[in-house]
Amino acid sequence: MKTVRENGIDGVGGLVAFTSLAVVCFIVWLATGLTTSWLIATLFYVAMASCFLYTTLIGKQKIWDQQLPQLTLSTDTRALDIGCGHGMVLFKIAHRLPAGGHITGIDIWRQQDQTNNSLATVTQRIHAEGLDQVAAVQTADMRELPFADNQFNAIVSSLAIHNVKPKTGRLQSLREIARVLQPGGQLVIADLGFSCNAYRQELTRLGFHDIQVTSTGVIGWWGGPWMPTLVLRAIR
Ligand SMILES: C[S@@+](CC[C@H](N)C(=O)[O-])C[C@H]1O[C@@H](n2cnc3c(N)ncnc32)[C@H](O)[C@@H]1O
Known part of the structure; x- marks a missing residue:
């Protein structure tokens, strides 16, 4: 519970x-x-x-526990979690960040996408876990990120981008990611299979390189193998 x-x-x-x-x-x-x-x-x-x-x-947590060791985190890390929800990935990263690093989470808190998510809940948890210097959350739409160009050097997103409808909105979100991520910055997206394949195409067009899409296997099935979770990693 x-x-x-x-x-x-x-x-x-x-x-x-x-x-x-x-x-x-x-x-x-x-x-x-x-x-x-x-x-x-x-x-x-x-x-x-x-x-x-x-x-x-459980499976979603395991997927990120497998992925995060490959994310380079340093005292200079400025990370962004797109569609952070309750902050599952945000907290995992915040606890790994060396002193000086920081992660921001953004969300619009849609209950149909994740139950009981809210700005207040995540803010309270950040405070309770003593992470005020390391993590912050704010309300923002991924299609219109309220950040300067090149503000972040690592961006993660867990099962959030597919929630944006229609497809033009998802492509707009990827363009926003490209805008706020520094050249050389790391991108890791976990999302539903059909979405990830479309993201690969758009990210290639946006100039990302070293794009890898991998399956997460049975731990990422949303009801069966026909609805898998894929992980996309890329460098801006
Ligand atoms: C399935 S939940 C995943 C949350 C979290 N990343 C995780 O893995 O636990 C998807 C999240 O995306 C958020 N979301 C949906 N559309 C969004 C948008 N346009 N901008 C920002 N967040 C959005 C929802 O509110 C929800 O919290």
């Missing part, structure tokens, strides 16, 4: 849909005299809901 309180549940609508389908199939299974096909359908949706819940509560 602490994990749910601290990090919320991503895309809760998906979880509700899978659980509702499992319940409907279960009822039909009972009503149709315990036919095997409805039992299989029930188990299928239970598996999808369980897989989704695992990824949002």
Whole structure:
């Protein structure tokens, strides 16, 4: 329960849909005299809901625990977490930063994207963990970042950019990332598979190099292998 309180549940609508389908199939299974096909359908949706819940509560954390050792952090680091939500990645980075480094998180706090996220919650946690000198959060839309050109040398984003609709908004967010990230700066994006492939194309066009897209495997499945999490790393 602490994990749910601290990090919320991503895309809760998906979880509700899978659980509702499992319940409907279960009822039909009972009503149709315990036919095997409805039992299989029930188990299928239970598996999808369980897989989704695992990824949002545990898998996503593991993905970033695997990625962050490859992010170079120094006393000069000026990092930005785009769509930080409850700050899962922001706190992991803040605790790793050497003295002098800093990370800023931005979000518009949409409840349908992550339950109970808010500026107040993250601000309180920053204070409670003694990170006031290291981390800060503010309300801002990733399509219009309130920062100067080249202000950051590392940008991360975890499962946030795909929430921007339509696609033109996602491409606008990538242009904003390119604007505020210094040449030579590091970019790490974890996002849904279909989105990451489009990001690669746009980032190439924007002049990013050393772009690598990797799969995160079963720990990043949002209900099944058809909805995987990919990680994109690139240098501006
Ligand atoms: C699925 S949550 C992920 C949060 C966090 N990065 C994590 O991995 O736990 C996506 C976040 O993106 C935020 N978001 C959606 N659209 C946004 C936008 N246009 N600008 C900034 N944040 C946005 C949502 O409010 C939400 O907190």
